[in-house]
Amino acid sequence: MGDAFRSYEVGDFYDEMFSSQNEARPHYRELLERFGELSDSELERKHRLASQNFLNQGITFTVYSDNQGTERIFPFDPIPRIIPRQEWEHVERGLVQRITALNRFLHDIYHDQRIVKEGIIPLEVVQSAKHFRPEFMGVDVPKDIYIHICGSDLIRDRDGNYLVLEDNGRCPSGVSYMLTNRQVMKRVFPALFSQHKVQPIDHYGQELLNLLRFVAPKNCPTPADPTVVLLSPGIYNSAYFEHSFLARSMGIEIVVGQDLTVKDDVVFMKTTKGLKRVDVVYRRIDDDFLDPTVFREDSLLGVPGIVEAYKKGNVNLANAIGTGVADDKVMYYFVPAMIRFYMGEEPILPNVPTYLTMFEEDRKYVLENIAQLVVKSANESGGYGMLIGPHATAEEHEKFRQAIIADPRNYVAQPVISLSRSPSYCEGGTIEGRHIDLRPYILYGDKITVVPGGLTRVALRKGSLVVNSSQGGGSKDSWVVDED
Amino acid sequence: MLSRVADSLYWLSRYIERAENNARILDVNLQVTLDCERSGPAEERVNWLPILATLEDQTLFNKHHATVNAEMVCDFVTFSSENPNSILSCVARARENARTVRDYISSEMWERINGLYLWMNSPEARLVYKSSAIDLYRSVVDYSHQFHGTTDATLTQGEGWNFIQVGKYLERADSASRILDLKYHILLPEGEKVGGTVDTVQWQAVLKSCSAFEAYRKIHTGQVTPWSVAEFILLHESFPRSVRFCVDGFDRALHRISGCDRAHFANPAERLSGRLLSDLHYAAIKDIIQQGLHQYLDNIQVRLVEAASAMRKQYCEWMETPMPTAAASVQKM
Incomplete structure (x- = not known):
């Protein structure tokens, strides 16, 4: 082992870099050697350089612990994660299969509901899903694509198997971190890239733009050259940096609600040269805030009338309205069944075993074993509304038991998965194992593109299983590497 | 160009200029009053009232202050958050506008505005102000000049x-x-x-x-x-x-x-x-x-x-x- 790794402990986990305490996995050997050559102070300097890079570029997100909102950088871990190409191809196939099934499901659920009629998914689950939009029954969307941009969260269990933890079919964020992590890595560790055949990811912006242009609405007056904009909630949103980053890399306008207006069911943006028609909106605003005349009346972020324009085929939205029904954690339970139902295939990437507390038998088991389980509320994200049984107090267990009994439809439970660990640069300058996940980004346009790698999030707090940026998580560059 | 972007660029620039002009007026008035031989409460009032009249801030000032003197007027025009036209408020509003058009302006322009904002809010600026307010006003003017120079040197002139x-x-x-x-x-x-x-x-x-x-x-x-x-x-x-x-x-x-x-x-x-x-x-x-x-x-x-x-x-x-x-x-x- 290299110098920096002298006191590294593999522990009782699946370690991404080491197959045992003294044995590095083959695809990590080169990297280990290079890091081994770095002295502590050099490593410290490189880490500082990288963090400085993020700060200077203003790559920050906003934390709302008080009314002020503080800008912070997303901690960066300079030790990359390496995924061998063959392993990645398996993941890629699984993700393609999954987004295909999800899009077919969404089309079905907003049209014939065959999957309900044939008894695969209970009607009640669909109807009670918080983000199901019955007002869109029978509405056709361009090219029948609902989820254009997907960011599924994957984890690896104790044996290194990839499992799907959740599908983010609404407005998955974080892709700008994936892209800037790579830029910063290239700047700070240029030599590493010449020693590895790392698959590039820089084409994300172009692929995203191609996709958005591909899904122009049926009434677009200039189908060969549609006008695409990115709709952001504005500078106070925690992901504003990402919005402006993506708009810049696609060369499209970033707009807020008040920049758009709807006339005769057509969406326009207000420019200094008058109104300009908008054809495709890559919206980074949830359904609820999109149109105060249809959803939340108090939304100041949205565009009054945009939903009607969308229904009439005068504008398209990516992602479509109502995809949240597939994000529901109860619906997640049924995704393997969807894959079998729509595609006649076995799921390539399995789900994490899940108990639905709406089923009596499952509920009984969950209530009795809550201290060993992870309990999640069906519609929360960002690590909120979640109980990690083994890490919680008896009082918290009881609180969740009562919540489950009061609203069994709204909870799911899963065994605690011992997430894989990866060597990470930790506070104090040591390298220690930390739990990680992986969020790959999938684009569904005229073809399905999975960007090689994705965003690896790291739970930088010792022992923590929560990787969310709002809860002390960081991230690292993720490489898909060709082995020779 | 989006109207909102045009509007933000316009205001961003106005606020920076306003901060600079306020700094200039206070700077000069401080220097002039230093030359005055007599000074008592009545003279101070005579010396500083015109500043408020010029900036059209008199009504707002009177709401918060009973007497007009150098310290109060300078505080009011420099740091007061109640005064929407104080140097600090102008700088904050300039930065707010710059943030909304972060992808239109150059990084160098952003860094100048952000730098002025961070500095005006730092304890260091208060120290400078206490020891010699004129130094603080000179710095504000410098930042503003740097901003406009940077703008001319780095932004497409469209x-x-x-x-x-x-x-x-x-x-x-x-x-x-x-x-x-x-x-x-x-x-x-x-x-x-x-x-x-x-x-x-x-x-x-x-x-x-x-x-x-x-x-x-x-x-x-x-x-x-x-x-x-x-x-x-x-x-x-x-x-x-x-x-x-x-x-x-x-x-x-x-x-x-x-x-x-x-x-x-x-x-x-x-x-x-x-x-x-x-x-x-x-x-x-x-x-x-x-x-x-x-x-x-x-x-x-x-x-x-x-x-x-x-x-x-x-x-x-x-x-x-x-x-x-x-x-x-x-x-x-």
Whole structure:
């Protein structure tokens, strides 16, 4: 082992870099050697350089612990994660299969509901899903694509198997971190890239733009050259940096609600040269805030009338309205069944075993074993509304038991998965194992593109299983590497 | 270009310029009052009241303060968060506008504005202010100059750049006319003569507020006279802080935006700016003094406001919609 790794402990986990305490996995050997050559102070300097890079570029997100909102950088871990190409191809196939099934499901659920009629998914689950939009029954969307941009969260269990933890079919964020992590890595560790055949990811912006242009609405007056904009909630949103980053890399306008207006069911943006028609909106605003005349009346972020324009085929939205029904954690339970139902295939990437507390038998088991389980509320994200049984107090267990009994439809439970660990640069300058996940980004346009790698999030707090940026998580560059 | 972006660039530039002008006025007034022999509460009031009158902040000031003295006026115009036109408020608003157009302006421009904002909010700035407020005002002016220099050196000189010029020149023209008007509000102490020492010092102060003293001296070597100062600040063709020069810059930027040649106008804003410019071209200082300098300046300010609103109506007509507040736009990542 290299110098920096002298006191590294593999522990009782699946370690991404080491197959045992003294044995590095083959695809990590080169990297280990290079890091081994770095002295502590050099490593410290490189880490500082990288963090400085993020700060200077203003790559920050906003934390709302008080009314002020503080800008912070997303901690960066300079030790990359390496995924061998063959392993990645398996993941890629699984993700393609999954987004295909999800899009077919969404089309079905907003049209014939065959999957309900044939008894695969209970009607009640669909109807009670918080983000199901019955007002869109029978509405056709361009090219029948609902989820254009997907960011599924994957984890690896104790044996290194990839499992799907959740599908983010609404407005998955974080892709700008994936892209800037790579830029910063290239700047700070240029030599590493010449020693590895790392698959590039820089084409994300172009692929995203191609996709958005591909899904122009049926009434677009200039189908060969549609006008695409990115709709952001504005500078106070925690992901504003990402919005402006993506708009810049696609060369499209970033707009807020008040920049758009709807006339005769057509969406326009207000420019200094008058109104300009908008054809495709890559919206980074949830359904609820999109149109105060249809959803939340108090939304100041949205565009009054945009939903009607969308229904009439005068504008398209990516992602479509109502995809949240597939994000529901109860619906997640049924995704393997969807894959079998729509595609006649076995799921390539399995789900994490899940108990639905709406089923009596499952509920009984969950209530009795809550201290060993992870309990999640069906519609929360960002690590909120979640109980990690083994890490919680008896009082918290009881609180969740009562919540489950009061609203069994709204909870799911899963065994605690011992997430894989990866060597990470930790506070104090040591390298220690930390739990990680992986969020790959999938684009569904005229073809399905999975960007090689994705965003690896790291739970930088010792022992923590929560990787969310709002809860002390960081991230690292993720490489898909060709082995020779 | 999105109207909102044009509007933000315009305001960003106006606020930076306003912060600079406030800093200049306070700087000069501090220096002038240091020369005053007598000083008691009554004199301080006489020395500082005109500043509030010039900035049109008197009512707001009186709401929060019972007495007018150097410390209170300086605090109010420098750091007060109650005063939307204090240097600190202007800088904060400039930065807010810059953030919304972060992807239009260059990183270097952003770093200048962000740097000024961070510095104004730092304990260091308070220390500088305590030990010598003049140093703080000089730094604000420096930052503003760096911002405009950086803008010229790093930003494509297209539509957005022109909106920045519009904001800068409008604010500067307005401010120059106010600084000149400052003298109107300053009373000569009893027993002092027009043209006497105190009077000269006051007119020199007006010149210095506009960084015009040295330039003025190159042209007028004799006595500093009221009409020659007024002429210089109002009508000089090529001094970059004269009202005429600023209106020329404003008019030119407007024409660049519309693409109309400068002998004609394409919209009401250009008609107003062009007419004002031509009045300034042909004005004679003798007539202005005869008519009354204060009235003339008042009229200029009104016409600048009219041109500004015509410009906003032309390019940002719908801007009345309120911006979403921080609380309303919180969404989880």
